[in-house]
Amino acid sequence: MSDEERRSVRPRSMTLRFRRGLILVGVLCVLATLTAATLLFQHSYTERVDRYLRALCVTVADGYDLAGSGDPQDLARLADDSGVRCTLIAQDGAVLYDNAHSGALENHADRPEVKAALESGSGSCTRESETMGQETHYYALRLDTPAGVQILRVGEEVDNIWGLSADTLPLLLCAVVLILLAAWLLSSWLTRMMVRPINQLAEHLDTIEADVPYEELIPLARTVQTDRKLREDNETMRREFTANVSHELKTPLTSISGYAELIESGMAKSADVPTFAARIHKEAQRMIALVSDILQLSELDSTQASRGQRIPADMVPVDLAALVKEIAQTMTVNARKAYVTLQYDAHPATVQGCRDQLVELATNLCDNAIRYNRPGGHVELRCGTGTDGCPFLEVEDNGIGIPQDSQSRVFERFYRVDKSRSKATGGTGLGLAIVKHIALLHDAHIDLQSQVGTGTTIKVTFPKK
Ligand code: ADP
Numbered sequence: 001m002s003d004e005e006r007r008s009v010r011p012r013s014m015t016l017r018f019r020r021g022l023i024l025v026g027v028l029c030v031l032a033t034l035t036a037a038t039l040l041f042q043h044s045y046t047e048r049v050d051r052y053l054r055a056l057c058v059t060v061a062d063g064y065d066l067a068g069s070g071d072p073q074d075l076a077r078l079a080d081d082s083g084v085r086c087t088l089i090a091q092d093g094a095v096l097y098d099n100a101h102s103g104a105l106e107n108h109a110d111r112p113e114v115k116a117a118l119e120s121g122s123g124s125c126t127r128e129s130e131t132m133g134q135e136t137h138y139y140a141l142r143l144d145t146p147a148g149v150q151i152l153r154v155g156e157e158v159d160n161i162w163g164l165s166a167d168t169l170p171l172l173l174c175a176v177v178l179i180l181l182a183a184w185l186l187s188s189w190l191t192r193m194m195v196r197p198i199n200q201l202a203e204h205l206d207t208i209e210a211d212v213p214y215e216e217l218i219p220l221a222r223t224v225q226t227d228r229k230l231r232e233d234n235e236t237m238r239r240e241f242t243a244n245v246s247h248e249l250k251t252p253l254t255s256i257s258g259y260a261e262l263i264e265s266g267m268a269k270s271a272d273v274p275t276f277a278a279r280i281h282k283e284a285q286r287m288i289a290l291v292s293d294i295l296q297l298s299e300l301d302s303t304q305a306s307r308g309q310r311i312p313a314d315m316v317p318v319d320l321a322a323l324v325k326e327i328a329q330t331m332t333v334n335a336r337k338a339y340v341t342l343q344y345d346a347h348p349a350t351v352q353g354c355r356d357q358l359v360e361l362a363t364n365l366c367d368n369a370i371r372y373n374r375p376g377g378h379v380e381l382r383c384g385t386g387t388d389g390c391p392f393l394e395v396e397d398n399g400i401g402i403p404q405d406s407q408s409r410v411f412e413r414f415y416r417v418d419k420s421r422s423k424a425t426g427g428t429g430l431g432l433a434i435v436k437h438i439a440l441l442h443d444a445h446i447d448l449q450s451q452v453g454t455g456t457t458i459k460v461t462f463p464k465k
Pocket of ligand 1: 368369372397399402411415416418422427428429431432433456
């Protein structure tokens with residue numbers, strides 16, 4: 001989704017999200033609690049039913065035993081008072097008596113509780129009832145009567161888990177309705193409570209990091225604060241740059257205007273006119289150099305802003321050795337004019353980069369090494385691949401050097417150690433700022449070594465391919 005599309009989509013409501021979340025959590029909690037409670041209740045309930053059936057069966061069996069006849073009629077009297085289903089079964093499974101059924105019943109020999117009682121003396125079993133939501137618990141005892149072996153079985157029908165759940169359904173519905181209501185009220189209150197400090201924060205962006213109300217908002221506050229600081233710094237830099245540019249342009253323009261006025265008004269002697277014209281030309285040249293450097297910096301600024309993480313299309317493998325030779329040739333004339341010898345020592349090295357920008361970088365460094373030198377001085381251009389595999393480009397001179405306290409500032413725009421010397425040699429104060437920018441665009445690292453009176457070495461190390 002594009003930024004434009006994202007902006008046009010209305011953000012989601014926090015109240016609605018809280019409400020939905022609270023309702024979901026509430027409903028899930030009620031369901032989980034009721035399920036667990038029903039399961040536990042059913043378990044303990046059936047256990048008690050089984051215990052009760054066992055005790056009852058033993059009591060009825062004792063009564064039957066006392067009668068001592070083995071006659072089902074004796075059991076009938078006892079079973080009527082028991083309140084549960086009592087069945088008397090012969091050893092072959094034939095039903096001798098059942099207080100819940102007066103008619104004949106099918107053979108019970110295959111019933112698990114009867115089989116178990118015949119084998120071990122007692123047996124129990126639970127079976128689904130024909131009625132939905134119910135199950136029947138049985139307990140059976142083997143009796144040795146004068147009429148032979150008989151099985152006394154008692155049974156009770158109780159609610160199974162589904163039967164119990166049906167009972168709790170109205171309770172569940174009531175709980176859900178209550179939760180809906182509580183979530184409705186709570187979400188509105190919670191949203192208000194949470195949003196208020198955030199809104200207050202938005203009113204005091206200056207102190208956002210100190211006032212941040214929630215731990216989770218610290219990264220956001222930090223980003224806002226950093227962004228603001230960056231914007232302020234950029235704004236200050238922009239203002240300083242505009243002021244510097246205006247000042248730098250105003251000086252040559254004033255001179256040009258002055259000399260032109262002298263010639264125009266006829267105040268300049270005809271012998272002086274060629275000198276004045278030469279000065280006008282020189283100042284105009286300075287202005288052209290300045291404007292060209294400013295344009296180049298602004299181009300580099302916009303390249304940096306638009307680049308992001310992408311590798312730009314103009315990044316190609318550049319042969320540094322060939323580039324060094326080419327620059328040494330072009331700069332020889334300038335070096336000769338300044339009575340400086342220019343040499344190069346080019347070893348194979350390739351950089352992934354923009355050739356024009358790398359030419360500009362090397363030219364600026366070489367130009368400075370010549371301009372801030374002395375007659376008879378020496379400049380050496382070097383390139384190669386370091387022991388770590390990183391390609392490098394180095395310019396060394398034995399010129400005037402840079403004082404220690406200025407070394408960190410020479411890469412700033414318009415910073416000069418000696419303004420008059422810079423101007424006299426055609427400097428704009430932007431050469432090293434351009435170098436720094438180009439190095440940044442190539443992920444390169446600049447190292448400056450300098451000593452006043454001894455000379456300067458500037459080494460640009462590029463990343464390994
Ligand atoms: P400029 O156009 O004035 O040369 P730069 O940005 O290229 O501007 O350099 C900034 C300042 O750094 C120069 O004014 C000069 O004082 C100092 N400088 C740069 N390179 C050298 C060098 N090789 N030797 C001595 N000083 C240098």
